[in-house]
Amino acid sequence: MGAGAGILERLRETLGSDVAIDPSTLDLTRHLKDYGTTDDQPDACILAVVLARTTDQVSAALKLCSEASVAVVPQGGMSGLAGGGAPIGPCVVLSVERMRAIETLDEAGQTITVEGGVVLETIQKAAAERGFFFPLDVGARGSAQAAGLAATNAGGNRVLRYGMMRDLILGLEVVLMDGTVITALNTMIKNNAGYDLKQLFIGSEGTLGVITRLVLRLHPAPAATCTGLAACADYAAVLDLLDQCRRGFGSGLSAFECMWADFYSLGCEPCGRTPPLAHGHGFYVLIETQGADPGGEVARFEAVIGAALEAGVVQDAVVASSQRETAALWAIRDTPGDYSRVFDPAVHFDVSLPVGRIGVFAEECRRRLEARWPGVAAVFFGHVADSNLHIGVRLEAGRIVTRDVKDLVYGCIGDLGGSISAEHGIGIDKRDYLHHSRSPQEIALMRRLKAALDPAELLNPGKVL
């Protein structure tokens, strides 16, 4: 009998049949693929779905699977974009989605302690109800869970000001593959007592431990937000504008989203939107600031953008004067939400490079794409202040196929010294390309860490490494 025989029965004996669920009684669609999985995993065979209600149940499930040498795939909201939650081979799927308690909100310490299955939007609302702000935000806010966000070290639009998930986590509780529970729910900003173990699990994509509880940092709710769109002639001007915004707004600069002209064009008329600024400029930058002084914030915003216009750094600009106008500007930046209608089929990339080299990279990448597939449609945009660039390349049956485009783009990233993953992780999708961004020594150390925590390679096998 192969590994896994009888595991459902053993899990049910210990956890009960409402926690260890027989997969034949479920519609498994949502457990077989995450949002970003590009290929089917034909050998996936889910032996049981464990929907734990407590950390002890997570521990018991992992211990049983460990003893029976059965692989375990942690899953959250399945909004991941790298295939990290997709099952491979025979395995037990384990989710903390029923662990949805907001345990405490500490006003003095500005922290919120949550169970791993709490959805991002719920955390944001719970913070807002008490006058605080949880700044991490991604398009999948209605489904991504706290543990999933931590396991992928998610980013989003406001990383520039508040950092990635890593910067917003003070403490974690995590369960190792052998069932050991590590409760490290630190609530202090300063704590240098030995290794900072939580960092090992943040961004580890479910390969080192299962996250069950988190202590997250909150910020005071901003009193004023200003949003504008500026047009620049070239990437050098975008960098000048970024410098002026950093100096003029200081830590108040909360978003600096750069759209190349082709992305802007796609996000306007084809998506049914009126362009807020005329076409014909090289770049369009969405700028957002957040501050504590509603009156002063608008004046400061207009002064900084006005100075950039006068200096010729910006060719044209518009400042939103209502919620509706603000939403209209963000809607263009959020065009990927419309991709299925206007840019499909396509392959999408989330890469990073030093900020100053993003313009050169985009030109070189476009040159290589065009040389290989004349007339290819490609769009570029990103959180450039965080060194993050997104690229979309349109596929054409029989001519432009995913594997070839990945080889070309990741090869270009390797040549120009960037990272193949800025925020979405490695999962299955980028595993074959990790060597472009990590040295053999780095990968060997990752393997040693994995071997120390999960020597039998049972936790989320086939991901990352």
Ligand SMILES: Cc1cc2nc3c(=O)[nH]c(=O)nc-3n(C[C@H](O)[C@H](O)[C@H](O)COP(=O)(O)OP(=O)(O)OC[C@H]3O[C@@H](n4cnc5c(N)ncnc54)[C@H](O)[C@@H]3O)c2cc1C
């Ligand atoms: C429309 C859209 C927009 C997005 N925008 C952004 C963005 O701007 N920035 C960004 O960074 N991401 C973005 N994402 C990606 C996604 O939202 C994040 O990766 C998110 O963190 C995944 O959370 P999840 O709960 O859905 O995790 P899942 O997709 O279920 O899992 C992701 C990984 O975490 C692991 N995991 C899940 N739960 C646990 C656990 N309890 N313990 C240990 N490991 C676990 C899984 O094994 C997997 O490897 C976007 C996704 C969508 C669909």
